[in-house]
Amino acid sequence: MASNDIIKLVTRAPASRRQFLIGAGTALAGMTLGAPAIAQSKELTIISNIGNASQREVLQRIASAYEKESGVKVAINNMDHEAHKTAIRSYLVVGAPDICFWFSGNRMKAFVKRELFDDISDLFERENYKSVLGPAAGAVTVDGRQYGLPLGGLLWGLFYRKDVFAEKGWTPPKTMQQLLSLGEQAKSAGMIPVSMGTKEMWPAAGWFDHMNLRINGLDKHMALMDGKMSYTDPTMLPVFDKWAELINAGLFSPNGTSFGWEQAAAALAQKKAAMMDLAGFIKYGFPQDQQDQIAFAPFPEIVQGMARYEDFALNSIHVPKNAKNKENARDFLAFFYKPDNLSAFLETESAVPPRNDCPPSKDPLVNAAVESLKTVEGSAQYYDRDTDPDMAQEGLKGFQEFMAKPDRRDQILERLETTRKRIFKA
Amino acid sequence: MSTFWRSHRYWIAPTLFIMPGALLFGVVIILASVETIWISFFDWDGVGAKQWVGLANYAQLLDDSQFYVSLKNNLIWLAMFMLAPPLGLALALLLNQPIRGMRVVKSLFFVPLVLASVTVGVVFTWVYDPTFGLLSLIFSSFGSTAPALLSDEHLVTFAVVVAALWPQVAFCLVLFLAGLNNLSEDLIGAGRVDGARGWPMLIHVILPQLREVSFIALAVTVIGALRSFDMVAVMTSGGPFGSSTVLAYQMYEQSIFSYRFGYGAAITTVLFVIMAVFIAWYLRTLLRPEREGI
Numbered sequence: 001m002a003s004n005d006i007i008k009l010v011t012r013a014p015a016s017r018r019q020f021l022i023g024a025g026t027a028l029a030g031m032t033l034g035a036p037a038i039a040q041s042k043e044l045t046i047i048s049n050i051g052n053a054s055q056r057e058v059l060q061r062i063a064s065a066y067e068k069e070s071g072v073k074v075a076i077n078n079m080d081h082e083a084h085k086t087a088i089r090s091y092l093v094v095g096a097p098d099i100c101f102w103f104s105g106n107r108m109k110a111f112v113k114r115e116l117f118d119d120i121s122d123l124f125e126r127e128n129y130k131s132v133l134g135p136a137a138g139a140v141t142v143d144g145r146q147y148g149l150p151l152g153g154l155l156w157g158l159f160y161r162k163d164v165f166a167e168k169g170w171t172p173p174k175t176m177q178q179l180l181s182l183g184e185q186a187k188s189a190g191m192i193p194v195s196m197g198t199k200e201m202w203p204a205a206g207w208f209d210h211m212n213l214r215i216n217g218l219d220k221h222m223a224l225m226d227g228k229m230s231y232t233d234p235t236m237l238p239v240f241d242k243w244a245e246l247i248n249a250g251l252f253s254p255n256g257t258s259f260g261w262e263q264a265a266a267a268l269a270q271k272k273a274a275m276m277d278l279a280g281f282i283k284y285g286f287p288q289d290q291q292d293q294i295a296f297a298p299f300p301e302i303v304q305g306m307a308r309y310e311d312f313a314l315n316s317i318h319v320p321k322n323a324k325n326k327e328n329a330r331d332f333l334a335f336f337y338k339p340d341n342l343s344a345f346l347e348t349e350s351a352v353p354p355r356n357d358c359p360p361s362k363d364p365l366v367n368a369a370v371e372s373l374k375t376v377e378g379s380a381q382y383y384d385r386d387t388d389p390d391m392a393q394e395g396l397k398g399f400q401e402f403m404a405k406p407d408r409r410d411q412i413l414e415r416l417e418t419t420r421k422r423i424f425k426a
Numbered sequence: 427m428s429t430f431w432r433s434h435r436y437w438i439a440p441t442l443f444i445m446p447g448a449l450l451f452g453v454v455i456i457l458a459s460v461e462t463i464w465i466s467f468f469d470w471d472g473v474g475a476k477q478w479v480g481l482a483n484y485a486q487l488l489d490d491s492q493f494y495v496s497l498k499n500n501l502i503w504l505a506m507f508m509l510a511p512p513l514g515l516a517l518a519l520l521l522n523q524p525i526r527g528m529r530v531v532k533s534l535f536f537v538p539l540v541l542a543s544v545t546v547g548v549v550f551t552w553v554y555d556p557t558f559g560l561l562s563l564i565f566s567s568f569g570s571t572a573p574a575l576l577s578d579e580h581l582v583t584f585a586v587v588v589a590a591l592w593p594q595v596a597f598c599l600v601l602f603l604a605g606l607n608n609l610s611e612d613l614i615g616a617g618r619v620d621g622a623r624g625w626p627m628l629i630h631v632i633l634p635q636l637r638e639v640s641f642i643a644l645a646v647t648v649i650g651a652l653r654s655f656d657m658v659a660v661m662t663s664g665g666p667f668g669s670s671t672v673l674a675y676q677m678y679e680q681s682i683f684s685y686r687f688g689y690g691a692a693i694t695t696v697l698f699v700i701m702a703v704f705i706a707w708y709l710r711t712l713l714r715p716e717r718e719g720i
Contacts, residue, residue, distance in 0.1 A: 086682045089473055114473050199665065255556045255574035257666035390684040401667035404577070415491075422486075 042072045044328050045097040049084035052284060055348040062345065066335045072328050092116040096320035098329040104139035104150055104316040105381045110389065117147040118319040123330045127337070136354035139314045139381075148318040149337055152351020154279035155369040156206055156311040156382070158297045164271055165295070172297030176242065179300050183251045186274040195273035196252040196403070197264035201396035204403050205383035206277055209311050211239045214302035218309040218378040225386040227424030231416040240413070242302065244406035257404055279313070280350030280365045296368040312379035314354065394419040459698065466691035472681065483692035492668050493693070496676045499583045500652060500700075503672060506587045507594060507651035511643040514598025519628075521599070522606045532603070538593040539600065547660030550589035551576065576662055579669035586670055590657045594650055598643045605639035645708045652701050673697040
């Protein structure tokens, strides 16, 4: 009765049944007419998670070129980058495309273990990728089989504006001491020393990676990622103590949880901040004509003599196990992975090409990363790519909280340890 | 055939008409609810095999500090949302005047109802932004700095609820406006003859006639408060560090980001039980006059 009332109240007139029938009939007719009448003989579907417009364009261009060469129609479905992270788990099970984008390493392994990615070792063999890929092949290898092709590598570190540093006479910090004193100088110049927006949580985890790699090194870091080391281990304390020192020195953006990385990057572009911790895609935050001002510097040293380990994250591209056109998918991947196509695709995000036979890049950010990688002795990917996704969620939240409330260190670590025990059954 | 139809149509016709709705309701609501409760007894990542864990998910829930934060936030939502019906009524009374141009004003008040809640969330996020937001402009014109509402773990839930209240008040306003249009002129006239004006008129003549509308407004508001999710997702993603998370969002986060469908289902089940209490009250109130009517 009340629901009847509500309709009467809102509409104040009963809807005409005839009108409804007309409307429904039209809708039905539209649906049948709109359905494609001709079935494509050969079609390849790709789900992409690329957010950047110019990179989408390059992918579309490669796909069109492939269409012309092979006669296979290629359909690209673009998804929002964040939404894709959740959608992939359902579409890999039901309604898989022939090719999809994802992240190598542990995140790939999660799907390999559930038999959702196709083994493409045959493609590796056929195209002899191992000889051109080098260490990047390891990121897509599980138990000696390959389950994807590595795409661009993102080298994480500090970015700054050349013109600002030149004008103020600053140099990129090489030690913690220099970082702190640069922070003081930046603050007296009315700038935020390190721009950091943690609304999406992950930027704080990147900072943690740097600190942990500089203080405890790669082996201990990976042990922590694999759940083999406790978060309450005494070796963790110096990491958080040093970090708290930086936070209390006012090095990071105030109210950092209010905004995301894009706004943080904009602060750097607008000369409101001196530095920012990110990867090559920081240039999306800059106007086109100012992108040549961006410069890269590795994260400063903390423990003297510690070998240089960095976060180097590799995206990847895969053939789902449930794909319908696995053969065409392999063909397309081989086409897409030709040095020219691949480097055109990667140029747009300033990512380091995984193949060593790609033409040399014209992008100074890529070349800086390539140059810098030569002195890197080992790499992790990124906190939320290296550890279990469930652990990552709690970890990211914990780091975000730590940056806002450094005095809660012990509670946070306690909580992370409880989570680690639950997930890794330690 | 025609005699069969004639003798049975008293039940065949209604059954046929109810069938599509009942089928949809059965599959989408009932079946899904039962399955959710069933999943809550498993450890499941959403893709692989399910593993029976009995009540372990619920036991974990009791130990989860985040769960209590979400529960507390749901209560804040519920309490603050109770402002929507009275505010809506007040606005409706204000707007229900035969003044020229009132239609334009009315439609301005309807605006948030037309906007998708995602839009409302984004707009309020901008308003609250500590660097360029409207709020900070207002504060700085008085020479002080605005608090970063969405970064403050104690204020963030209130800030989100205020944003969600805006369309909710508009919704109640529409209900009450419609209700005010349906008032019995006779009763009002009779009241006027008896000398009722102002407050006595409102309380003794108008409000009793709005009883049913108020009931709907209240019920819709309660349910709206409990199932709050979109605003939290858009404005804060449950942050900073989980302090604005509500049960529905925690369920989403645990299932989608942490790959813990069993645990997410357990959270949903708790939310379901809380909602069931209100729904039972709603149905009881709804069915009582109907039964009395027969």
